[in-house]
Amino acid sequence: MQFFQFIFLKRNWASDKGPLSKTLSTLAVSKEPLWLLIFPEGTVVSDVTRITSKKYAEKVGLVDHEHVLLPRSTGLHYCARSLHKSVDYVYDLTIGIEGVKRGQFPEEIYTLRKIYFEGQYPRNIHLHIRKYSISEMPEDEDKFTEWLRQRWIEKDALMEEFYTKGRFTGYESPRIVPMKLNSVFELTQIWYFIVPLVPIMWYFSNYLLNHWFIADIGDGRG
Template identity: 45%
Template sequence: MNMCQLAVCPWLKIISPSLDRKFNQQVERWFCTTLLAATSIWAPTKLVLTGDRSLLGESSSGSAATRNMGDLYSWLAPAIEHGCMIISNHQTYFDWIIIWIVSYCVRCHGYMKIILKAELKHVPVFGWGMQFLDFIFLKRKWAEDKQTFTDHMQRIVAHTDPAWLLIFPEGTVICEKRTAISDKYAEKMGLRRPEHTLLPRVSGSRVCLSQLRPRIEFLYDFTIAYEGLKAGDIPEDEYGLVSMYGKCVYPREIHIHIKRYPVADIPDDEEGFSKWMHHVFVEKDKRMAKYYELGHFPRDSAEDDSIPQDKPVMHITKPVAADNLPIEMMWMWAQFMAIMIPARYVYGAALSAIISAISAIW
């Protein structure tokens, strides 16, 4: 896929930026399909999705809610149509892959834009490819990252495609070193010390949302937890990418709780947004505590008294696999070869012409 991007993208950027964007959306679908295939073979886990009634609107109750509660398309309908911003806790480096796979489930995997740490762009194949896909790589230093944020967000909002922007406000996966830094900062600022997350970094999320406000209706809050872990475990130590894809050590279930917030209700000023984000992560930390207690996110008032008795949490379980993965992979490779075979002859002819011209000069 890197070869395909190298063969096509430089020319398309000059000839038609619009076609270049469409082409890279298709390559993004190929990347996600490849990741899904690899996961279904080496780490065939199961997705357990839960969501409160915010996903169906304030008026959702009775038969309408019952009818739609098992339909992920209903949960994410505004995001499918208009795009969205997703914030999530960061447990392992597999988090962004599983959220990308969630977007695959509603056929939006060609529109994902993920904010990742700068080191990942140097990973062979996937890191190189994600640079073409305009993923956002940050050094986690706001003075250096601010312009990167601004440039990428301007490109995203310049187009009508329903972009899905994923950001991890914690900035990195949870670990002992980062937990100690987070706890020290919480004590200094008089904030609640989280037990199962890190304190969120606010500046980047605020810039992203301020740019996306005219485009999107909702911000989606994902809380991720991995089966088989206890409170205090370091998820990345157990379920890192090498463990999952190299050693076939993977969780049998990955739990994701989804909640959505109307963008119009989220403060835009720096102080208000900071308070809002910290409140979201306090809720997230409490939700993680319940997960470690129950082995799943709470689903009704019997498991969590903050859940209304008449509005139990919605629930979907599905394997991480495509319905027609062999056909999808065959179609992907057919498209790939349809591009690479003509490109080979075009580049070969161009190279021959250049060599002939140089020979004639000499």
């Protein structure tokens, strides 16, 4: 993840602001093309996070959503303000995954085991994309928070539409983009991480077995 310049956070603004500011300052002056991916919800939807979102909604006096989690605005607002001179647009993606029904969660339906060993994977993934000029987004943090919450109300409505109709409607020009392998070797990439684990696990299992055997002899009673 460090090779892709992931920004590791502790989800505590007092602790995260310094490292985040340092990273964003570097990105702002970099001559390389910049794509900063951020999830304002902070996590994925699950039974546990649904409860957390509901408690947060009650705490701040909001109505919780049905399909999405309430967003936290501090991080996105800080990123937008820090990068407004070097970034022109913010793209808002809402993702609908085929095969996931209302009330289900993608990571439970499409596990790594099901994808790689059972051949079960989503045949289509639907993306609803909106583009916002960063110069037109509210600079004031309170106004930005309200703006972001309104986007999430719309996002929840989009997911309701997806679960009802099986797709997002209202596109000016919907596009179907087929995903193709650049090479068959891409299919082997997951094994690059698994194969090295085999000798490591073999070494440790033998190490533990030998030490257990020696300890057993040493503690034996004649």
